[in-house]
Amino acid sequence: MNDASTAFPATRPPLGCAALLMEVLRGELRERELPFTHQREAIARVLFESPRNFSADEVGEELRERGEQLGKATIYRTLALLVELGLATEHDFDEGFKRYQVQVGAARHDHLICTECGRVFPFEHPDVDRVLADVVASSDFVPITRQIKVFGTCNECT
Numbered sequence: 001m002n003d004a005s006t007a008f009p010a011t012r013p014p015l016g017c018a019a020l021l022m023e024v025l026r027g028e029l030r031e032r033e034l035p036f037t038h039q040r041e042a043i044a045r046v047l048f049e050s051p052r053n054f055s056a057d058e059v060g061e062e063l064r065e066r067g068e069q070l071g072k073a074t075i076y077r078t079l080a081l082l083v084e085l086g087l088a089t090e091h092d093f094d095e096g097f098k099r100y101q102v103q104v105g106a107a108r109h110d111h112l113i114c115t116e117c118g119r120v121f122p123f124e125h126p127d128v129d130r131v132l133a134d135v136v137a138s139s140d141f142v143p144i145t146r147q148i149k150v151f152g153t154c155n156e157c158t
């Protein structure tokens with residue numbers, strides 16, 4: 001299995017990255033029929049706007065400085081969701097808590113989308129990763145994220 005983190009090396013988020021990642025988050029939540037809430041946006045923004053890693057407590061502090069009071073459980077749940085969606089990574093430095101960091105470059109959002117019933121089928125293929133990594137490398141381009149969407153009809157709708 002090709003390691004996407006090698007194919008798409010994580011780098012510090014470039015300017016304009018936060019807005020793009022926020023659009024990806026919005027789309028991923030919509031596909032899962034999860035609401036794009038103000039809380040989720042605020043927590044994600046803290047991560048997306050900085051290359052550093054944050055503990056859940058530090059995310060809470062940062063939010064308080066921005067005038068947001070969010071419960072610890074909400075922060076934990078949202079950070080876990082960002083990891084699940086491939087938009088953040090989780091690190092354990094033996095501090096007794098985890099740290100979270102924006103995942104730049106490695107997030108894959110490749111889907112087959114049925115235009116009849118609206119169902120969305122995520123897919124992964126190492127060859128796709130390899131080809132895109134080649135394209136990116138030969139273009140001297142820093143990837144933030146990627147989305148491949150194939151529209152058509154699923155086997156239940158053909």
Ligand SMILES: [Zn+2]
Nearest residue numbers: 114117154157
């Ligand atoms: Zn269908």
